[in-house]
Amino acid sequence: MKPRHRRFAWIGAGLVALGVAVALVLNAFQSNLVFFFTPSQVIAREAPTARPFRIGGLVEQGSLERDPNSLTVHFRVTDTAQTIPVTYTGLLPDLFKEGKGVVAQGTLAPDGSFHATEVLAKHDENYMPPAAKDAIEQAHKTKAMTMSSMK
């Protein structure tokens, strides 16, 4: 074995050992690396109760209610399995929309509702021009109509 082969072997072994160590550390911190909890996790009591945390999911269709006299809004966050009602007072980001992703920070009240102090919009990885979006929505509607007429 030439000295340089031995050096490369040491570099390789060092990187493997480091990789394993990092993988173990990341695995141990798994729960702390989560940016938000899903409504199902909150219902399953996996979210912290004593301190503020974030919940993430989709704003349920038709759930958004604005208080006419203040900036308070009520909406429900869903992961399609469970939903959590959320109350928030303040300005909503431009991308906040029913059916779109949202991440809210706040605390869980004893009645199971979530009191948010900050609401962020989470957008998805799809980028398309408005015309393409209209076409997709139109296609969904047509599909829904044919489905219902078949029943």
Place this chain on the structure above:
Amino acid sequence: MLINWFRFASPVSFYPIAGRWSFAFGALAAVLAGAGLVVGLWIAPTDATQGDAYRIIFIHVPTAWMAMFIYLVMAAWSALALGFNTRLSAMMAQALAPTGALMAGLALWTGAFWGRPTWGTYWAWDARMTSTLILLFLYLGVIALRSAIEEPRRADRACAVLALVGAVNVPIIYFSVQWWNTLHQGSSISLTAAPKMAMTMLAGILIMTAAAWCYTIAIVLSRVQAIIVERERGAGWLESLIEWRAGSEH
């Protein structure tokens, strides 16, 4: 045909090649960046949900990719420098660090200005953003470590070890959006799935990425020339080159 790669490992033979390639790639980078900006800012359509704010991806995505890729290249040169004990490999790693730091800084900065209108915040401590910030600090750490050690050969080895250790962060950045719930959205473009964006948008990103590659190659080769001049200043070949250059100007 068998190429003797070790010939290029010598600063003497690499210096003139670096100069020629640096110029060619610099010119190519300018042309590609011009074309990419025209595609990105005028030809690509407005996004349906984000409006025109999305156009920052034409800078954000190429710089973020570049920041991760440059780190891997720097780590690879560092491994070669440690293994073969070649001076030029360490010089390449040294030349890559400032450009990598620039790319990481640009990705974070453009990301913050994108996050404000789309998410509603400049910064969040989610896994993607935090690991990218660590990447920037790793670059700055490599640069700082180099200037902290007086003797160049010792600095080479110390920086190479730090660069290799930091390389574990790159896959963490890349896969963070898959492994954990993050505020940052998942990948729109990957090698294994169809791109989740309009074709002209994708074209703009890819052209800008090619421009970022060419810029990086040009600037790093130019920087490696400066490093060679700085570190080999006692060597005879360099002095004769300078004398020859000075002679040809008169």
